[in-house]
Amino acid sequence: MAGVASRYHAVWLRDNAWDEGTRASGNGQRLITLSDVPEDIAISEVEVRGETVTITFAPSDERIDYDVNWLLAHCYDLPQIAEKGWISDEILVWDSAMSDHIPTADFGQVKADKEALAAWLDGVVQFGFGKLTGGPVEEGALFEVADLFGYVRETNYGRHFEVRTEVNPSNLAFTGLGLQAHTDNPYRDPVPTVQVLYCLENSAEGGENMVVDGFACAQRLKREDPRGFHLLSSYCARFEFAGSEGVCLRSRRPMIELAPDGALVGVRFNNRSAAAITDVPYADMAAYYAAYRRLGQIIDDPNMEITFKLEPGECFVVDNTRVLHARKGYSGSGSRWLQGCYADMDGLRSTHAVLVQEIVKAAE
Known part of the structure; x- marks a missing residue:
């Protein structure tokens, strides 16, 4: 999506992959633990095709596809809310x-x-x-x-x-x-x-x-x-x-x-x-x-x-x-x-x- 920039850590991306080796097809639960992800994991290559981002991870050379819209919806590269007592957007307060x-x-x-x-x-x-x-x-x-x-x-x-x-x-x-x-x-x-x-x-x-x-x-x-x-x-x-x-x-x-x-x-x-x-x-x-x-x-x-x-x-x-x-x-x-x-x-x-x-x- 043009004009939108967000950052992601390699370990977060690998942990949150949705490929068949990472998630069960029926319920979406993880098939791996964090111990299965190398501590020195890094991104070695990125390829963008339409709304699909393919990331190659080192040192394993795994190639995993990500949906751009899913990544944007789960972006954590956001300004931090410092104010105590804030409420989520889905809640409407009333009197x-x-x-x-x-x-x-x-x-x-x-x-x-x-x-x-x-x-x-x-x-x-x-x-x-x-x-x-x-x-x-x-x-x-x-x-x-x-x-x-x-x-x-x-x-x-x-x-x-x-x-x-x-x-x-x-x-x-x-x-x-x-x-x-x-x-x-x-x-x-x-x-x-x-x-x-x-x-x-x-x-x-x-x-x-x-x-x-x-x-x-x-x-x-x-x-x-x-x-x-x-x-x-x-x-x-x-x-x-x-x-x-x-x-x-x-x-x-x-x-x-x-x-x-x-x-x-x-x-x-x-x-x-x-x-x-x-x-x-x-x-x-x-x-x-x-x-x-x-x-x-x-x-x-x-x-x-x-x-x-x-x-x-x-x-x-x-x-x-x-x-x-x-x-x-x-x-x-x-x-x-x-x-x-x-x-x-x-x-x-x-x-x-x-x-x-x-x-x-x-x-x-």
Whole structure:
């Protein structure tokens, strides 16, 4: 491609070859290890023919073809991002202004139409959540939702859990109390990365669901208090749950999680399950708590939330590493019954990617 220049190391090129001696034809997995690549490998010759680059490697004299477009798509000769808290291009952060643009689809349509399912999953990937309407009003229907994109992740709550008022509940989620926006199960390592909440009854007054973009909140905290953002992303918080017999779950992770290159990859926020924070030095603890308080205030800001009331047969799906969910309090009159289950984003992303590939291929 004229005008485009990029550099590649010989060892990287050999390790990432797609010839039949390097990759299995069925699944693309490597057939070699790095030990099979000479430490002194070098490029001895390059030949370009159209969109194919043929490279000869020394000292083995192997000749391997590479697709120019593949090389450009996987180029690593790029400016390094120095800013902490950056997010990938596929993610769109949002606040209450997105209330009229919730990724929503009809259950029957996404079940029957691959393009409709792909479009809905695309919204979930971008925005971190999505709604489905028109589903069956029957126990266990939430499993059909999980089957659209992945697999149920079983926990100590079972394959699913009931969300309705209980006597002597093991978790505050099973009461009529309002709940602050939170991510679920931060005491697990790894956390379930998808939550599905499916409505079966909802005649109680109140009980509206709310969602908040944790990435947007983290970015806002960074703008207002860069040091606070640094503290919440640099030190681990601790979370714990021991509300059921035979269960004692603990984790140690930062509230704002960054990848080694500074990318924002996760938010954990759940005051109910927070354990004593002991990994912050004395000199930073006051400022850490100030940042913790401010993050909570940002999360509670109505300008950051989207509120909706689920009707029977409706559900919503959230990326539990990013989007916080909440519930307004509801009265004892009427009834409110939701069923919930957990799944994982890797299955959702895999299904989305496969559907997109199939649609593109069919259009060619």
